[in-house]
Amino acid sequence: MIHVKTTEEIELMRDSALVVSRTLGMLASEIKPGANPLKLDKMAEEFIREQGAVPGFLGMYDFPNTLNWSPNAQVVHGIPNNEPLKEGDVISVDCGALKNGFYGDHAYTFAVGEVNEPVKKLLKVTKESLYVGIREFKLGNRVGDVAYAIQNYCESHGYGVVRELVGHGLGKDLHEDPQMPNYGKRGRGKKFVNGMVVAIEPMINMGTRRIKQLKDGWTILTADGQPSAHFEHDVALIDGKPELLSTFQYIYDALGVTSNEEEEFRAKKTA
Ligand code: MG
């Protein structure tokens, strides 16, 4: 059952999403060769609590940490450890926060120092596919329209689209209806209505779409050992159009990056 949100609830959800956005921004300046994942995880936990929120993933289904920390061939659900980051790594960081009874949940894949060209392209295309998908989250469309758009975009670049894990509705629960797969057929699935909030999150592999899971019961990694990328935004459907609740702007501020990629998904300011 889809839980449609009121305007007031969407504002609370924006607050929760921004707790995560600021946390990813804080981490952006810390992610470099030699950085210790468990230390960054602790920093993230404290930073979330300082903002009057609690970590959304810590203890959820018994997950042991604040961050999902998934380097290189790990797709999602990796567990932070003492293995320092290395030059040329990519690290997918997924973070959740619970504030005022609502969840924020979003993710970014960072390059550690200089990464090679194929990896750079994987990150670029995966992030672009997120916006290609968000653009289809509009009134009149269905789950399959977002799904198809992401799949088509990534497969046209020769990448593998992970199927076993999907985006989702977001609200008082971390995972609400509908499921938001990154593959599918146009015109299929649940219809979008105003007041829906979803987490759209392409998980894209450089090689095969096949995955495996480590014995820790959490970590998902690519079956062929090639890198994977994961970008996620929290998006509300308002007045028929997608509006971002989360932002990568704190990350870009930390990294000195200029981007207007989010502009089309912001509410137009009225005078
Ligand atoms: Mg997430």
Ligand code: MG
């Ligand atoms: Mg999610």
